[in-house]
Amino acid sequence: MLKRVLNILEYHKVIDQLSKHAASSLGLQLIETLAPNNNLGKVQEWQRETDEAANVLRLKGHFPFGGITDIRASLKRSKIGGMLSPKELIDIAGTIRGTRIAKNFILDIVEEGTKLPLLSDIVMLIEPEGELERSIQSCIDDSGYVMDSASETLRGIRGQIRTLDSRIKEKLESITRSSGNQKKLSESIVTIRNGRYVVPVKQEYRGAFGGIVHDQSASGATLFIEPQSVVDMSNKLNEARAREKHEIEKILNKLSEQTADVADSLLDHVDRLARLDFIFAKAKYAKQIKATRPKLNDKGNIHMKKARHPLIPAEDVVPIDVILGDGYHAMIITGPNTGGKTVTLKTTGLLTLMAQSGLHVPCEEGSAINVYKEIFADIGDEQSIEQSLSTFSSHMTNIIDILSKVDHESLVLFDELGAGTDPQEGAALSIAILDDVFAKGASVVATTHYSELKAYAYEREGVINASVEFDVQSLRPTYKLLIGVPGRSNAFEISRKLGLPEQIIEQAKGQIASETNQIDQMIASLEQNRKQAELASEEANKMKAEIEEQRNQLNRELEKIDREKQRLIRDAEEKAKDKIQKIKTEAENIITELREYQANPAKIKEHKLIDAKGRLEHALDALSDHETKVKADSHEKQGKVSFSPGQKVKVISFGQKGHVVEKLNDKEYLVQIGIMKMNLPASDLKAVKEEKETKPVVNVRTSKSTAKTELDLRGERYEDAMHKVDQYLDQALLSGYHQVSIIHGKGTGALRKGVQNKLKSHSRVKSIRFGGAGEGGSGVTIVELK
Template sequence: MKPRVLKLLEYDKIRDQLAAKASSSLGREIASHLEPSTDPEEVRSLIEETDEALNVLRLKGHLPFGGITDVRPPLKRAQVGGVLSAKELMAVADTIRGSRIIKHFIEEQIEDGAALPILGSHAEMLEPAGEVEREIRGCIDDQGYVMDSASDALRSIRSQLRSFDGRIKDKLESIVRSPNTQKMLSEAIVTIRNNRHVVPVKQEYRQAFGGIVHDQSASGATFFIEPQAIVELNNRLNETRLKEEQEVDRILTELSRRLAEVAETVRNDVDRLAVIDFIFAKARLAETMKATKPALSHEGTFHLKKARHPLIPLTQVVPIDVALENGTKALVITGPNTGGKTVTLKTVGLLTLMAQSGLHLPVYEGSVVNVFEHVFADIGDEQSIEQSLSTFSSHMKNIIAILEEVNDRSLVLFDELGAGTDPQEGAALSISILDEVRNRGACLIATTHYSELKAYAYEREGVINASVEFDVATLSPTYRLLMGIPGRSNAFEISKRLGLDERIIEQARSLISSDTAKVDDMIASLERHRLEAERANAEAARLKQEWEKKAQLLDQELAKWEREKDQLRKEAEREAKVKLAEAKEEAESIIKKLREMQTEANRVKEHELIDAKSRLDHALDALQSETSARPHSYSQKKALEFEPGQEVKVTTFGQKGHIIERLSDKEYLVQVGVMKMNIAADSLKPVKEEQQVKPVVNVRTQTGTVRTELDLRGERYEEAMERLDKYLDAALLAGYPSVSIIHGKGTGALRKGVQTRLSKHPRIKSIRLGGMNEGGHGVTVVEFK
């Protein structure tokens, strides 16, 4: 890309913002030299790595990049045999530690399921020199001071230093506190001059005090003298200090030598860390700009949705929708000055450069950008006094340079094309330039004031008009870009609102050409229709929002009703079960009492007992039918359907019958025994449904509902005995002289239990096993009295 274009589109300001987001000088260096790429695959990779870093920031909020600095200069010195200072070595150790933390951090995100192929590859290449780091930290503390523990010799030397220093201070303290010397001192203190311990002595006592003079005050009234008594101790102290320096130098030399052995590995890690820092700087910039990841196109098309110029504050910028797609390669923007035409050009150009640099864009999701080989721009007034160039000449010089290089992988941005010269010639020249650029296959956006160019898009295939909106009511631009609508002159409307005489305005209208008037009328009509469409869309959006809100409330009410319905059903089931249990218990109690009364006084006849029991069973069946009907009414959408001839049970009075005819959706003609009657559909149940719950055998008085045999095969013993008792009652009530009980042969346990039960029944005359034609030992034949 041309440096002039980068500067013209203010790309350098984006680089500055990006550099400010880096955590170290390493990332800032890469950001400050960032250039757009023209390789589509490289651009795709650059955008993907930004997206990966942004995902990490969304999950973790930060990257642990502390302690990492650019240690490449000291590494180079170590490689050529230089000795690094303690602070330089500690900076290297901190950077090695930082690389280890970064590597672990990224690998941890990958283990947790994050898809980070690019960051993962960078982390994989990091090879922290942990052993050298430990050696450095074992000798140097965090403040860059070589510790006593760095070597045994250093520990011994520093122990001697502390001993000499203590003895010197004790000696001096005794001197300054002595009454004989206090009068000779300017102050009773101990200080240091030329790395020697001294005391301040008054000038008149210089000879009397004795010792070595190291300094004198500015006034000459005080001499800083090293007392003779500590001269030897000071000499030994300085000798020990020299040994300390030599030992520290030896330690630093050894550490520098060890670092030189791994310098290349550390340097590679630093380079890798610089890239990682730069990638996360791009992600932080995306967060600040509220930017999104754009899709890439190679077809020479783009579509920026709600695009914002990144250098205009969020509170001031007006988002625009701008696109070149579906065969459109050129966009001509017209409209008033200060209306946003130039900002539109710069927004498209700058966002294109940002995308090709791997940056996310301040646009809505789903925006598409194209990767261009060249971005050319001729924007602004570049009049040059030094070169004696007019505005027109300056623009033409730039356009000529553009035409020399433009191709089908170029984006060309022309601002006020043809301005600065005769309008008629300028318009003609502009049309010719636009045609030339289009013929080269380039994408083109141009702004203009010429009315002739408003019709350009209607006469050329692949060209579309656009305009920046102007509010005549407020006499100010709205900065909105209107795609597909050319701008129109607002001079007459503005003049009228400002108070210009209507007569003058009408005379001016008569002077413009009819073609121009028609174009303006067409544009005005388009604007009216657009505003009407926008109002209609806004109303539709409002109604849709209201409908969605109401639908949501209805869904909530329906869910609430369903919950209440289920609760009521469950409560009804619980109540019904309780009533059923109570009814059964009461029925058993009544039957027990009746049997006791019959046994004791023989005052109740057997048929009366059976009839009473039958009525109780009928009540139980009715109650059970009510129990099953209650939840059925909640769960069924419609009544069950039956076919003619189908066997059913009439739940209202517990009888079985057969369907004769369907009278309606809610009623059937049913034959029960010898009777035919109309029965409601919700009072009928299929017999097979009844059999699934294994009810006891029916005990009705009508002979048509009680068979002359009872099959107990496969039944559990308790259930078989209960069914046997009820069947015998029903058979007696029906007036049968004899019945057959089918119990099967099996082990004989059920047969024995049946015969024992039968032998105790007061109304049974005799029992016997069935004959050869009656089922043999698998059947017991019962005769009643």
């Protein structure tokens, strides 16, 4: 893109705003070099990067860049053998740590199910140099101090330094505390000169302490002397400090060499961190200006929905719709001065530049922007004082340059085309220029005052009129862009509003050609029709929103009803399970009671057996009825229950049997019970099997009843056979038998083995044996009961 165009459209101001969102100098450097790209594939990739970062910010609210600094200079110096300072090494360790945190942050989001292919590609090849980080942190603390633990040698040297330092201080403090030395000292203190410990001695007592004079006061009355008694110790202290410095340099050199070994890898990591900082700065900026990702194309289509200029304060900007490419690729905008024509041009151009730079644009979702090879603009007063060119000449020089470069992959923005010269000639030139650019296939947005250009769009296919709205009542522009409607002169209306006499206005109107009046009337009619259409559209949108809200409310109510239905079903199933369990428990208790009666036949009383039998049958009936009712309820809810006329049924609520006379509807039947006919719900009915089918109940027999003394299981399935053994033993016990036979056959032996295992575990079986020669042999088991 031409630098001149970037300046005209104030692209640099967007870059300045974007720069404020960089978390480090790494990202800032990439932002400062950002420029629009004209490759559709590359721009789409940039947009996807920004979109992925925006998704991360929506999910997490931030991206961790803490501790990351620009360490590239230090890394390059380590590669040529330079010794890095403790501060540089700490920055390297911090950046390694920041790299690890950044990588894990992205991968954790991906593991949670969010797709971030481009960001994942950036961090996937990062392998943080953890060993170098640990080596640096074990030697240098956060303030840049090389710790004693960096090496055993350094620990020993510093121990010696502390010892010597302590002994020197003690010796000097004893000198200053001595009563005999009070009059010889200017002050009873120990201080430092040239890195050596000294005491302030009066000039006249210079020889009293011996040693070395390191400094004197401004007046010469006080000498700062290192007493002879500590000179040797001070020399040893300086030697120790020299060894300390040497050891520290040795440690730093070792860490610098370790850094040099992985410098190339770290340089790559830093470049990736810079890219991440840059991408997230774009996402943060998009969030600030409420921008969205545009749909990109190279077909010349622009559809900016509610576009806002990013440099105009949010409370002042008026959103506009800009459409090109839908059957036309040239737009002629007319309207009054300060009405927003130039802002429309700049918004169109600047948002296109932003999109081609990978930045989201301040438009509504679904906006589309074309990727252009070049963007040309002739906007504003370009008068050149140095060249003594007039406004017209300056504009024309720029336009000539544009005409020599423009092609079908260009966007051209003309502001006040043909201005600065005779209106008639200017209008003719404007038409000729537009024809030339239009013929080359470029997308064009032009503003003008010339009324001749209002008819230009009507006469040429592919060109559309537009205007900026002006409110005659308030005498102020609304800054709204009206596509499809040319602007009209409001001079007469404004003059009338301001109080110009009507006869002057009418006289002025008479000076205008009838064709111009007809055009103005046509435009006025178009504006009126547009306003009516807008009101109708707003009303339709309002009704649509209300209907949508009602539909959503109904959906929520249906979901609520469905949840309540499922809850009621679950509650009913739980209650049913509880009731069935209680009934089963009661039946088991009754059977246990009957077995106890059988164990003590002498105590058996007939009425107790009859009572127990009745209770057992009642429990089993209740169980059967309850299960049937639950099934009927379930079928009723699913709309599947059905009975036929003449079908025998049992009325659950009465416990009586009858038959269906007539089906009244899907949920109600006419049922006859004896001589009575009643309308009953389907949920209160259950089908009754034919009389030949017996109800599966336990047969409780008194001493008067008889049962067979043998049970034939041949041909039975294993599970059915085991169930029949249980039932048969209960019947045999109630019949008073002491020995019975169970015929299972020989076969594979599986049934025989199962029967005998069952019998061995039965509490009322005394013993078992195979049948004898005349009893069936091993195909029969003889059971002796207790």
